[in-house]
Amino acid sequence: MPKKLSNVLTPLAVKNAKPGRHADGGGLHLLVKESGARSWVYRFMLNGKSRDIGLGAAGPDGISLSQARDARDALRLKVKAGIDPLEERQRVAAEALSAAQAAQVAGITFKAVAETYIGANEGSWRNDKHRQQWKNTLATYVYPVIGELPVAEVGTAHVLQILEPIWKDKAETASRVRGRMETILDAAKARGYREGENPARWRGHIAQILPARSRLTRGHHKAMHYEAIPAFIGDLHERKAVAALALEFAILTAARTGEVIGAKWDEVDLDKAIWTIPASRMKAGREHRVPLSLRAVAILESAKALRKEWLFPATSGGKLSGMAMTMLLRRMKVDATVHGFRSGFRDWASECTGYAHEVAEMALAHTIGNKVERAYRRGDLFEKRRRLMEDWAIYCTNPRAIDRSVIPIRQEIFA
Template sequence: MPKKLSNVLTPLAVKNAKPGRHADGGGLHLLVKESGARSWVYRFMLNGKSRDIGLGPAGPDGISLSQARDARDALRLKVKAGVDPLEERQREAAEALAAAQAAQVAGMTFKAVAETYIGANEGSWRNDKHRQQWKNTLATYVYPVIGELPVAEVGTAHVLKILEPIWKAKAETASRVRGRMETILDAAKARGYREGENPARWRGHIAQILPARSRLTRGHHKAMPYEAIPAFVGALQKREAVAALALEFTILTAARTGEVIGAKWDEVDLDKAIWTIPASRMKAGKEHRVPLSPRAVEILKSTQGLRKEWLFPATKGGKMSGMAMTMLLRRMKVDVTVHGFRSGFRDWSAECTGYAHEVAEMALAHTIENKVERAYRRGDLFDKRRRLMDDWATYCATIPATGANVTPIRKAEAG
């Protein structure tokens, strides 16, 4: 039998060793690469298999020959006991990694995840106002409660603590806050910071605890009763301000404030009486065609002479402020919101006409929630919406006699 090697190498031999593998005995080897880099390796046999496990770099700045032999001897004892030192090292490394990840997760707060999510996604959001709303609602309602809480620990009780105080008083804001929390918690789960169901999810969870927004009393947007709108439009027409024209146009088109003040002339075809709002400016992210009544066209023709980029420009240039129409309502001492006129239009359509529900909903550019209905109805019902908006303009221009009863005019609508 060949004689077993034992302590063959010397410190000088280690220093001067040429590229290759140099045995010291007992399974200890010095590996020298062509680059001159040196390292120690222990080769062992276990369950009939030969395996190598690195011990570290060799040389003045690494492990000395005597230290390498001590490490080899310690590993030989483990091998004799049936322990695979390589598997043990891999297990320890995995446990260390898991512990480090657990520590990272434990220190990852809701606010940190939210800021990461906003930073990654805000570039794709529609406008600066939308980005600011995300940040403001979280800073106002969410961060004071769970901002510094580990995101893994956020539960239903925390979500309710945030939502319940504002659910009825600020229904729309509360709904947006819930949706944003749900999105951030989903992002946290995707990144491995939490597990389990999302405590802010609506369907099958929060919906079983808090009433749906549709069941709450209307009050977020103070609305003018539709019976009073014709008289108000008459008063509006006596004012010469551009804001008055913009507000009347907003009422006649049942549009949102942002859609009107951001409207440009290249969106309008006066010959066809159509205003096409691009998807980038719509709440639902989908292009919306608005049929213009004769009075709406008349208003736009009156503002053409201003020769500006916007349909309703500000006095000093640029587009009109979002507060211009609101301030006009205050000066007229009318306690309603601009958005509330959309509610007036919707109530008038439901109570005074025979137009189908979906025609009015599409006039308001509401998203169709029912997937089956959305799949079967691909068009935008434009012709029916034109008739509806013409009737609405006629109604707004008809001021009822004082004390007269308002009689619903149920129109037979072509199916």
């Protein structure tokens, strides 16, 4: 039986060793590379398998021969006890990394994650108003409660603390706040900042605690019945204000408030009676062509005398406020919303005309059908929509004949 090696190497041998593996005994080896780099390795047998574990660099700036032997002896005791020193080292390193990551995550607040998310995604959002709403709702309702809280610690109790005070009186705002918190917490989980279920999720969680919005509100914009719209527009003609023209234009085009107040003259071709709304300002994210009726063109011809960038400018400059038409309705004591006139148009088209369903839906810039149907439908039924919108304008101005003479707004309004 060959004699076991024991303390074969000397400090001088370590210094002068050639490239290769040099045994010292007891499983300790000196490894020398062609580059001259030297390191210590301990080879052990456990469960019938031979394994190597590095001890560190050898030489004047590394581990000396005596230190390497001490390290070998300590590891030999662990191996005799059935402990795999290589697995132990890996476990300790993993625990240290986990502790470091936990310490780092503990310092990441909900507000920091939210700001990172907004910064990464706001460029893809449709308009400035949407971006501002994200920032304002978080700053108003969320940050005061959990803004400086580690995102990993946000729980259901925190979410309810934010939502419950506004859930009944500000149902729509509360619903948006909940959705935004859910999105940010999902982003935090995706980045490894938190684990477990999302405490702001609706289905199967918050829905079991708070009532659905539909139980708190009607869930629809208040609409004026189409039979009352002609008389209302007649009253609207008595009001010489930009908001009155903008509201009538919105009714006649069945457009949304934001689409009307954000409209600029470079979107309009009066000669062809077409208003082209760019995709960036549309809810569906697609360009929308609006055929303008004779009355709608007359309104724009009147507004053009103001010589402003916007179709319907504010008195102080810039575009008309999003609340201008709403406030006009309130002053007129009308229990309806601007958006609700789109419902009036849709009901009229269904009940009083023979136009196809998709013609009216396209007039409202709604998405038509499923993906397959949309793939085969290349046109936008523009000429049919032109006839529909002209009929709608005639109906809205009834019993009067179509009157193309709109009383111009005097410049004094903007003084």
